[in-house]
Amino acid sequence: MSTEGGDPWPADPTPRKPQGVVGGSSKKPQEKQKAAKKASSSQSPKSDLTMEVKKVLASVVGAEVDAITLDSEAADIGIDSLMGIELLREVNSAFHCKLDLPELLAATTVGNIVTLVASALSQGAVEIADDDDHDDDADDDVNDSRPTTSTSASELDSATSGVDSPPIKDIHSEEQTKRDVTAREAEAERYVAEYTAGWTPAQPSYTGEAIAGSHDAVIIVTGATGSLGAHVVAALASNPSVKTVVCLNRHRPTPVETRQDDAFSSRGIALTPEARSKLRILATDSSQPRLGLEASEYQWLTQHGSHIVHSAWPLSGSRPMSAFAPQFQVMRNLLDLARDMAVHRRVGFQMVSSLSVVGHAKERLVPEDRVHMDSVLPPGYGEAKWVCERMLDETLHKHPALFRAMAVRPAQIAGSATSGVWNSVEQIPFIVKSAQSLGAWPNFRGTVRWIPVDAVAAILVDLLYIGDDKTAPDPWPIYHIDDPVGRPWEEISSVLADALDIPAGQFMPFKEWLDTVARSSKPETENPAGRLVDFLEQNFERLSCGGLVLDTTKAQEHSTAMRALAPVSAEVARGYIRAWKEMGFLAS
Numbered sequence: 016m017s018t019e020g021g022d023p024w025p026a027d028p029t030p031r032k033p034q035g036v037v038g039g040s041s042k043k044p045q046e047k048q049k050a051a052k053k054a055s056s057s058q059s060p061k062s063d064l065t066m067e068v069k070k071v072l073a074s075v076v077g078a079e080v081d082a083i084t085l086d087s088e089a090a091d092i093g094i095d096s097l098m099g100i101e102l103l104r105e106v107n108s109a110f111h112c113k114l115d116l117p118e119l120l121a122a123t124t125v126g127n128i129v130t131l132v133a134s135a136l137s138q139g140a141v142e143i144a145d146d147d148d149h150d151d152d153a154d155d156d157v158n159d160s161r162p163t164t165s166t167s168a169s170e171l172d173s174a175t176s177g178v179d180s181p182p183i184k185d186i187h188s189e190e191q192t193k194r195d196v197t198a199r200e201a202e203a204e205r206y207v208a209e210y211t212a213g214w215t216p217a218q219p220s221y222t223g224e225a226i227a228g229s230h231d232a233v234i235i236v237t238g239a240t241g242s243l244g245a246h247v248v249a250a251l252a253s254n255p256s257v258k259t260v261v262c263l264n265r266h267r268p269t270p271v272e273t274r275q276d277d278a279f280s281s282r283g284i285a286l287t288p289e290a291r292s293k294l295r296i297l298a299t300d301s302s303q304p305r306l307g308l309e310a311s312e313y314q315w316l317t318q319h320g321s322h323i324v325h326s327a328w329p330l331s332g333s334r335p336m337s338a339f340a341p342q343f344q345v346m347r348n349l350l351d352l353a354r355d356m357a358v359h360r361r362v363g364f365q366m367v368s369s370l371s372v373v374g375h376a377k378e379r380l381v382p383e384d385r386v387h388m389d390s391v392l393p394p395g396y397g398e399a400k401w402v403c404e405r406m407l408d409e410t411l412h413k414h415p416a417l418f419r420a421m422a423v424r425p426a427q428i429a430g431s432a433t434s435g436v437w438n439s440v441e442q443i444p445f446i447v448k449s450a451q452s453l454g455a456w457p458n459f460r461g462t463v464r465w466i467p468v469d470a471v472a473a474i475l476v477d478l479l480y481i482g483d484d485k486t487a488p489d490p491w492p493i494y495h496i497d498d499p500v501g502r503p504w505e506e507i508s509s510v511l512a513d514a515l516d517i518p519a520g521q522f523m524p525f526k527e528w529l530d531t532v533a534r535s536s537k538p539e540t541e542n543p544a545g546r547l548v549d550f551l552e553q554n555f556e557r558l559s560c561g562g563l564v565l566d567t568t569k570a571q572e573h574s575t576a577m578r579a580l581a582p583v584s585a586e587v588a589r590g591y592i593r594a595w596k597e598m599g600f601l602a603s
Contacts, residue, residue, distance in 0.1 A: 243428060328342065350411065370563075424496070532545050
C-alpha cells in the first residue's frame with residue numbers, strides 16, 4: 016500500500032446488524048408497562064434479547080451475568096434513581112431504542128426491563144442519533160431534563176466525557192466503596208498487572224534522522240464523537256502539520272461518517288473542506304484484538320500512525336472498579352497499537368485522565384504528579400482512570416526513547432466558548448435548571464474555574480508537539496488542565512441569575528438552597544439537582560468552588576494555549592444559558 020494520504024483504504028467493516036429504534040411516546044410509564052406486559056404475555060422475550068439485557072445490567076452494576084435472573088429485583092441488584100440514569104443511557108445505546116427514565120424506573124424486576132426493551136424494539140419508529148461515548152467505550156445523556164421530551168443517548172454526552180467533569184454519582188455508592196485504601200490499591204494493582212502482562216516494546220527499525228524529518232502526522236483518536244473528542248479532532252484537522260486524523264468510532268447501524276458529522280454539527284463545530292478531507296473514520300470495536308479492525312486496516316495504522324489520543328471513556332459515577340475491565344482491555348489494545356507503531360517512529364501517546372484521580376488529594380493545590388489511591392475519589396470511575404495511568408507507567412513510560420507518553424487530567428470542562436453548547440446532563444447544568452425552576456439561585460462562594468472544551472482541546476493538541484519532533488521536549492508523565500486564576504463565583508452568579516431572570520433578592524446560601532431543592536415537590540425533570548443533594552452537599556464546594564485546584568506549572572511550560580488561558584467571561588457564561596434555552600433544556 017502506498018504511503019500517500021490520499022491512497023484508498025480498505026473498505027469499512029460491515030456494521031453489526033441494525034437494531035430497532037423508537038421515538039418518544041405520550042403514554043404514561045404505567046401504561047407503557049402494561050402495554051409491554053400485554054405484548055409479551057403470549058410469548059416470552061427472546062432468549063438472546065434477555066441475555067443482552069442481562070449483559071448491559073451486569074456491566075452497569077458490576078455483577079456477574081449469571082447472577083442476574085428475570086426475577087431479580089432491580090433494587091436488589093443496585094438500580095436506584097442515579098444508577099437508573101446510567102442504565103437508561105446504556106440501554107438506549109446498546110439497543111438503539113428510546114426509553115424514558117420514569118418508565119425504566121417503574122420497572123421493578125429484570126423481566127420488566129426486558130419486556131420494556133422488547134416492546135420498544137417491536138415499535139420500530141424514528142431512528143435516533145447515537146454517540147460513541149455513551150456506550151462502553153467513550154467520553155454521556157442520561158435523563159430528560161425537559162418536561163415533554165424523552166432523553167436520547169445522543170444528548171448524554173461529555174466525553175468526555177468523565178472527561179468533562181467528575182461524574183455525577185450517588186453518595187451512597189461512595190459509602191459502599193469506603194474500603195481500606197490499601198485494599199483498593201491492591202485491587203487496582205491487580206488490574207494493572209493483568210492488563211500489562213507480557214507487554215514488551217518492539218525493536219525499532221528507524222533512525223533518528225527519519226524521526227526528525229517526519230512532519231506528516233497521522234493522529235489516531237478514540238472518543239471522537241464525544242464533546243471533548245470532537246473538539247480535539249477539529250483542532251487536529253486544522254493543524255497544518257497533521258496529514259490525517261483517524262477516528263476510531265464504534266460499530267453502529269448509522270454510518271460512521273454520518274455520526275461523526277452529526278457530532279460536529281450538534282456542538283457547533285464547523286470544519287473547512289480542507290480540514291474535513293483529513294478525516295479517516297473507521298468503525299471499530301476497541302475491546303477486540305486489533306481494535307476489531309481488518310488486518311489491512313490495522314497494518315495501515317501501524318505503518319503510518321504517529322500519535323494516539325485516547326479520550327474515549329464511559330462517564331459513570333456508580334460502577335465499581337471491576338465494571339471498568341472492558342476499558343482496561345481497550346487501554347491494553349491501544350498500548351499494543353502504540354508498540355506496533357513504534358517499529359517505524361517514535362510515537363506520541365496521550366491518555367485523557369480525570370480530576371477524580373486526585374479528588375481526595377490532601378493538598379489544596381495538587382501537583383502534576385502520580386498519586387496513591389488515598390487521593391482517588393471513589394468509587395470505580397476515578398479508580399479505573401488511576402489504573403490506566405499506572406498502565407502507562409508499566410509500559411510506555413519505561414521506554415521514553417520510543418514513546419512520548421502522558422496522562423492529562425482536566426478539571427471542570429465547560430461548554431464551548433464559541434457555540435455555548437454544554438452537555439446538559441452534568442452537575443452545573445442540573446444546578447442551573449433547578450435554580451430556574453425554583454426561582455432561586457445558590458449564592459456560591461469561592462472561585463469558578465471552568466475551562467471551555469475548545470480551550471481544553473487546544474491545550475491537549477499543544478502537548479502533543481505535532482510536527483516538532485526534533486525540538487519537542489520530553490513530556491512530563493502527568494499534566495493538569497485547570498484555570499490557574501479563576502473568577503469569583505459572585506460575578507458569574509450575577510451573570511447567570513440575570514440570564515435566568517432570577518432577581519438578586521432570590522439568592523440564598525448554598526446549603527439553604529440545597530434544602531429548598533430537597534423539599535421541592537417539582538418532578539426531577541424540572542428539579543434535576545434533587546437527585547444529587549447529598550453529593551453536592553459533601554463535594555461540590557470543594558471540587559467546584561476553589562477548594563481543590565490543579566497545579567498547571569508543567570502544562571504551562573509545554574502549552575502556549577495553557578499559558579494563554581483566561582477565566583471564563585460573562586459573555587461565555589451567557590452563551591451557555593442561551594444554548595441551553597435553544598436546545599429546550601431551559602425555559603425561554
